[in-house]
Each structure stands twice: as C-alpha cells, then as structure tokens.
Amino acid sequence: MQTVSKPIRAEKKQQTRQALLDAALELMASGRGFSAISLREVTRQVGIVPAAFYRHFPDMDSLGLALVEQVSSTFREVIRLVRRNEIERQGAITASVRIFVEYAEAHRLLFLFLAREQFGGSAAVRQAVATVQQHFIADLQADLALSSKLTHLGPADLEILASLIVKTVFSTLPELINPSDDQPTASPGTVSQMEDKLRFILIGGKHWRGIAAGRIADE
The missing domain is CATH 1.10.10.60 (Homeodomain-like)
Structure with missing residues (x-):
C-alpha cells in the first residue's frame, strides 16, 4: 500500500x-x-x-483572525513600496497613492475585507483590525520622526500626524476598491481626493507648532 x-x-x-x-x-x-x-x-x-x-x-473567528494576518502582511508590503518614495519630494504623494491603489486593486478581496471589518460584527476580528492600524501608526510615526521638515514636532504630535494619515487611508479603502458596477476601478476623482487629503495633512504637519502651542493659542 x-x-x-x-x-x-x-x-x-x-x-x-x-x-x-x-x-x-x-x-x-x-x-x-x-x-x-x-x-x-x-x-x-x-x-x-x-x-x-x-x-x-477551531472556529470561524480564528479563520477571520488568519485573514487579518494575511491582509496585514499584504498591507505591509504596500507600505514598504510606498516608503521607497521619499514623501518630501515633489510628486511623492501622487506616486505613493498610485502604488497603493494599484496594489489594493490587485488584492481587492483582501482589502475589501479589511475595509469592512473595521466596523464588522465579529469583536475579535474588529479588534485585530484595530491592532493592525495601531502597528501601522507606530511604524509611520517612526518614519515621520526622520523627516527633516518635521523636526519641530514631538512624539505626541507625530503620533497624531501618523494616526491621521493611516486612518485617512483606511477610511478611503471602500471607495477605492468597491466602485460601482460601471466603474471597475477606482475613479480618478476618488484617487485625486485621497492625494489632496494626504497633502493637506502633511502640509498642516509641517506648519503645526505642536499640541501645547495649539492649546495655548485656543485660550
């Protein structure tokens, strides 16, 4: 036998x-x-x-957690590609968004899962997605700390800046990868709006005087 x-x-x-x-x-x-x-x-x-x-x-939640790990690995690869574009160079945001959109469309089902399960019904999967977001925020915060144009910002300021960028990307995912039936790919308007949002956040970060200064100015 x-x-x-x-x-x-x-x-x-x-x-x-x-x-x-x-x-x-x-x-x-x-x-x-x-x-x-x-x-x-x-x-x-x-x-x-x-x-x-x-x-x-052992159960369906475990399968969901495995999917989160799989999409997290895929997302990390996207981030590595994007980071090769120096974000302070002219046109870097446009190039980075293009890389991200192309990668997300190539792995549409995984990114669609990530986008939806941020607010999904499984608490275990939802928490896992939130943890993935926090990891990306921490990684981006470390990268932003190396920027010559953001040396005036402290760790708390950089964490807020990183959080704004990551959560903007996550919130835009459904529009990028779940277009209408007559529009098989993300519309130029959606992509352009994402670029503008990131540009707005980064320009604001370059001119932000810090949390403490902002609070004083509001008083």
Missing part, C-alpha cells in the same frame, strides 16, 4: 487551509460581512465536510 509522505500531507493541509480563507473572501465579495457567513457555507465552497474545518481552525 502506497503511503503519502509527511511533506505532501503538510502541503495538502496548507492548500486546504488557504482554500478556506479564499472561500470566505469570495463569499463576502457580494457585500456580506464576515459575521454573516457560516462555517457550512465556507466548507461547501471548498468541497469538504464541515467537520474537516476543525483540522485547520
């Missing part, structure tokens, strides 16, 4: 695991949230019995 080697079994298990992740994304593509899809629907999509699901995930 011929036996299947351990490496082949491990590869087949990984393929089935990824198929479950992909099935969940495909089921959500029609507009449903993650909490609205069932374990049975996911396994039916893959072609396995529901009991086989538990060989890969």
Whole structure:
C-alpha cells in the first residue's frame, strides 16, 4: 500500500487551509460581512465536510483572525513600496497613492475585507483590525520622526500626524476598491481626493507648532 509522505500531507493541509480563507473572501465579495457567513457555507465552497474545518481552525473567528494576518502582511508590503518614495519630494504623494491603489486593486478581496471589518460584527476580528492600524501608526510615526521638515514636532504630535494619515487611508479603502458596477476601478476623482487629503495633512504637519502651542493659542 502506497503511503503519502509527511511533506505532501503538510502541503495538502496548507492548500486546504488557504482554500478556506479564499472561500470566505469570495463569499463576502457580494457585500456580506464576515459575521454573516457560516462555517457550512465556507466548507461547501471548498468541497469538504464541515467537520474537516476543525483540522485547520477551531472556529470561524480564528479563520477571520488568519485573514487579518494575511491582509496585514499584504498591507505591509504596500507600505514598504510606498516608503521607497521619499514623501518630501515633489510628486511623492501622487506616486505613493498610485502604488497603493494599484496594489489594493490587485488584492481587492483582501482589502475589501479589511475595509469592512473595521466596523464588522465579529469583536475579535474588529479588534485585530484595530491592532493592525495601531502597528501601522507606530511604524509611520517612526518614519515621520526622520523627516527633516518635521523636526519641530514631538512624539505626541507625530503620533497624531501618523494616526491621521493611516486612518485617512483606511477610511478611503471602500471607495477605492468597491466602485460601482460601471466603474471597475477606482475613479480618478476618488484617487485625486485621497492625494489632496494626504497633502493637506502633511502640509498642516509641517506648519503645526505642536499640541501645547495649539492649546495655548485656543485660550
């Protein structure tokens, strides 16, 4: 009797695991949230019995958390590409947004999941997405601290600036990757508006005197 080697079994298990992740994304593509899809629907999509699901995930929330990790890894790759554009150079914002939009459209289902589950019904997945946001904010804050045009800002100011940038990108995701049926890609107007928002935030940061100074001026 011929036996299947351990490496082949491990590869087949990984393929089935990824198929479950992909099935969940495909089921959500029609507009449903993650909490609205069932374990049975996911396994039916893959072609396995529901009991086989538990060989890969203890429950649906665990599958959702795995999707967050997958999209986080994809997003980190986007950020690395964007960071290669020096944000202070003329045209850097336009180039960075173009890279981001192209990457998001190429990985549409993953980014659509990220956009929707910021406010989704699964508390575990929602918290995981919030944690991903905080990691990006911390990374961007460290990058902004190296900018020669932002040396007047302290850590608290840079954290606010980084938060504004990251949350602006996250809030724009639905418009970028979920266009209307007659507009298969993000509209030039949406992309241009995102560029303007980021430009507005960064220019404001360059002229911001800091939290303490701002509070004094308001008094």
